[in-house]
Amino acid sequence: xxxxxxxxxxxxxxxxxxxxxxxxxxxxxxxxxxxxxxxxxxxxxxxxxxxxxxxxxxxxxxxxxxxxxxxxxxxxxxxxxxxxxxxxxxxxxxxxxxxxxxxxxxxxxxxxxxxxxxxxxxxxxxxxxxxxxxxxxxxxxxxxxxxxxxxxxxxxxxxxxxxxxxxxxxxxxxxxxxxxxxxxxxxxxxxxxxxxxxxxxxxxxxxxxxxxxxxxxxxxxxxxxxxxxxxxxxxxxxxxxxxxxxxxxxxxxxxxxxxxxxxxxxxxxxxxxxxxxxxxxxxxxxxxxxxxxxxxxxxxxxxxxxxxxxxxxxxxxxxxxx
Amino acid sequence: xxxxxxxxxxxxxxxxxxxxxxxxxxxxxxxxxxxxxxxxxxxxxxxxxxxxxxxxxxxxxxxxx
Numbered sequence: 001x002x003x004x005x006x007x008x009x010x011x012x013x014x015x016x017x018x019x020x021x022x023x024x025x026x027x028x029x030x031x032x033x034x035x036x037x038x039x040x041x042x043x044x045x046x047x048x049x050x051x052x053x054x055x056x057x058x059x060x061x062x063x064x065x066x067x068x069x070x071x072x073x074x075x076x077x078x079x080x081x082x083x084x085x086x087x088x089x090x091x092x093x094x095x096x097x098x099x100x101x102x103x104x105x106x107x108x109x110x111x112x113x114x115x116x117x118x119x120x121x122x123x124x125x126x127x128x129x130x131x132x133x134x135x136x137x138x139x140x141x142x143x144x145x146x147x148x149x150x151x152x153x154x155x156x157x158x159x160x161x162x163x164x165x166x167x168x169x170x171x172x173x174x175x176x177x178x179x180x181x182x183x184x185x186x187x188x189x190x191x192x193x194x195x196x197x198x199x200x201x202x203x204x205x206x207x208x209x210x211x212x213x214x215x216x217x218x219x220x221x222x223x224x225x226x227x228x229x230x231x232x233x234x235x236x237x238x239x240x241x242x243x244x245x246x247x248x249x250x251x252x253x254x255x256x257x258x259x260x261x262x263x264x265x266x267x268x269x270x271x272x273x274x275x276x277x278x279x280x281x282x283x284x285x286x287x288x289x290x291x292x293x294x295x296x297x298x299x300x301x302x303x304x305x306x307x308x309x310x311x312x313x314x315x316x317x318x319x320x321x322x
Numbered sequence: 323x324x325x326x327x328x329x330x331x332x333x334x335x336x337x338x339x340x341x342x343x344x345x346x347x348x349x350x351x352x353x354x355x356x357x358x359x360x361x362x363x364x365x366x367x368x369x370x371x372x373x374x375x376x377x378x379x380x381x382x383x384x385x386x387x
Contacts, residue, residue, distance in 0.1 A: 226383075
């Protein structure tokens with residue numbers, strides 16, 4: 001049947017998506033154009049990427065990182081992908097296949113790191129061995145390996161697929177605690193400094209609904225299932241709360257985060273310097289750290305000595321707070 | 323119509339025509355965190371779904387940090 005529905009704001013053709021925050025509908029072509037324009041605006045405003053940069057895209061096999069890789073290549077940037085095998089059972093196996101298929105179909109280079117093969121552990125085992133919530137061990141592992149892979153590979157910018165919803169949820173959590181140190185660091189671009197590559201988040205002006213739509217329109221297959229270890233985490237609760245506000249008042253999420261960047265972040269500039277001034281070198285890997293051994297090497301030390309723990313075991317015992 | 327839901331993956335049979343927004347409301351799913359794909363094509367909230375359609379309701383929220 002033919003929908004008697006709404007029209008694209010730009011060309012008046014049949015719309016495929018409604019975007020309440022823009023009070024508008026768009027057809028496929030003009031929706032993609034809107035997304036490209038938002039990414040270009042973020043890159044330009046925050047000086048995220050230059051034409052001669054070598055970009056490394058942290059790729060999970062999910063919608064955001066694959067959409068980001070697609071958009072950057074489409075815009076003409078030289079961008080390779082980095083996939084980290086986290087060992088979260090079937091979820092990781094399927095995610096890896098999506099990342100590999102995306103790269104292979106487009107002739108792009110995908111660098112792969114396996115936690116189990118190269119560091120002797122996986123995330124379920126790390127959660128058990130360190131008695132840390134899984135998202136914490138996972139985040140620490142990924143951030144360390146993103147940084148080291150970018151530096152060792154000679155990439156000049158590391159980009160991640162964090163979108164407007166991700167950043168608004170983190171901002172919401174930091175604001176609930178008035179955590180000035182974290183608020184001062186919550187920027188869409190961080191310059192390179194000793195031991196760290198330049199990092200950027202080009203999707204901060206786009207929602208995750210828009211990123212999923214990008215993938216559907218562009219025919220990108222991605223991991224739709226949620227990470228089984230993330231279920232019930234605070235980040236998801238913050239997103240649900242913000243989406244409830246968004247439903248009542250479209251545009252609230254974008255105003256909350258983007259106005260923070262414009263109006264609040266400048267007032268906090270320099271407030272996180274104390275933490276970075278005191279960094280030494282990890283005695284094992286040489287990465288910047290406040291202690292003798294960096295957080296990643298502490299996870300490796302404990303987790304690689306532990307018997308492998310299947311993901312099902314962690315899930316059956318660990319539901320709840322993440 | 324056949325309606326595929328995710329997380330966890332399951333399928334429902336739903337009788338009668340309705341709009342995308344009505345379907346989401348019936349299933350108690352927020353519009354801001356879901357997209358609806360009708361016969362392989364993305365459709366907006368006011369699109370009509372008919373009994374012969376194959377529909378996927380796709381959640382768009384990721385929990386990664």
